[in-house]
Amino acid sequence: MSGSAVAVPGGGQDAQGRPVRASVVGSGEFRLPHYKDDDVRSFTLDARAVPYSRPLPGIPEGLPTDARGTVVVSHYSAERDITYTSKGNVDCLVTGPGTATLTAVITEVSAGGPPDVGRRLGFSVHDGGRDAGGRSADRVGFSWNGVNLLPDTDAPAEEATVGTCMAPAPYAPVTKGGYTVTHADLPPKPPARSAAE
Template sequence: MTRTAVTVLSVLAVVTTLSTTASASADTDAHGSSRGDGGHVIAGPRNASGGASVTGSGEFVLPYYKDDDVRSFTFDAASAPFSKPLPGIPTGLPTDARGTVKVLHYGADQHITVTAEGHVDCLVTGPNTATLTAVIDKVSPGGPDWVGKRLGFSVYDGGKDKGHSRDRVGFSWDQTMNLMPGGTTEAPEGEVGTCMAPAPNAPVTKGGYTVRHAELPPFPTP
């Protein structure tokens, strides 16, 4: 693989699986509306209890980097407060969450598709917004060395779409936003903690997301 291909795939990579993108590009967007523009869809919120969630799938573009690549994220994440005990925090945290994240990036110049999938470990929401993190479990051959690594994602839900999406996404490995101090484009990106990601700056061009906001619950009374 050329250095250019490696740079594009590792620095600008992004979401879902190729089969998911192809099969989900037919009729329905993540907000439940009929679409003819190839919008994607996944199952509804995993939590029926009314907690926070972010669901949906969409392609997006980088506003500062124009190319013909296809990038997409698929989220099916729901809050699961106090479900993951930690050393010194036996109750777990109000931001504990479960679910899946899928990433796809098709490099048009190299005709290479890279995919990755991980399990969600943290979710926090505000009105129309969500930040979540996931630990990557598998990456397709030729993809970046992400297995076991935590990645961060952010989502802005622009409401029900009428012919175009107003949603946006952000991601932690975008090196325009996550260089180490004094770094260059060759520098390693910074570590990602739970629920950490830059603001959702990249416009969604196809598909969309639904964010269901819920306030974080208080810690259990001893």
């Protein structure tokens, strides 16, 4: 299922037949390798590169990692017997062959979920295809749940702020569903426009 040779819908290909725009799409449930429980966790990702489309203070042309799309985080808590979802808008995407890292700013959280509205979260994906038994060999990672802390010797550790495109390695095995990563190299900065244009 590796998407490194798959063209992005509407994204086009270069003269060598390579995709010119990166993307990661799909939905999957996953397990935490370091923590056993009966919870059901899943991510639905639809992120597409739109380079140099988000002007920033001091960077009016934007960045090569600019992206758009959506993420949906779903978590069923067995202990609380509740499912909550969080939705967010993608703001950054960077890929390598079979891998992607993206961030999204959360815009909506259902009842019972964490107070994440306005917070940037990081996600990573390894598109590993299928194993010999036909099961997904994909993995995901994410920037909360103890992997992005600011340890302090005199105070409890705090979770650190997530910058654009920042996420840990994809450490959690996907158990159902999967993701397709389409890799495209980051494009160079476009030429400056003249005042007459």
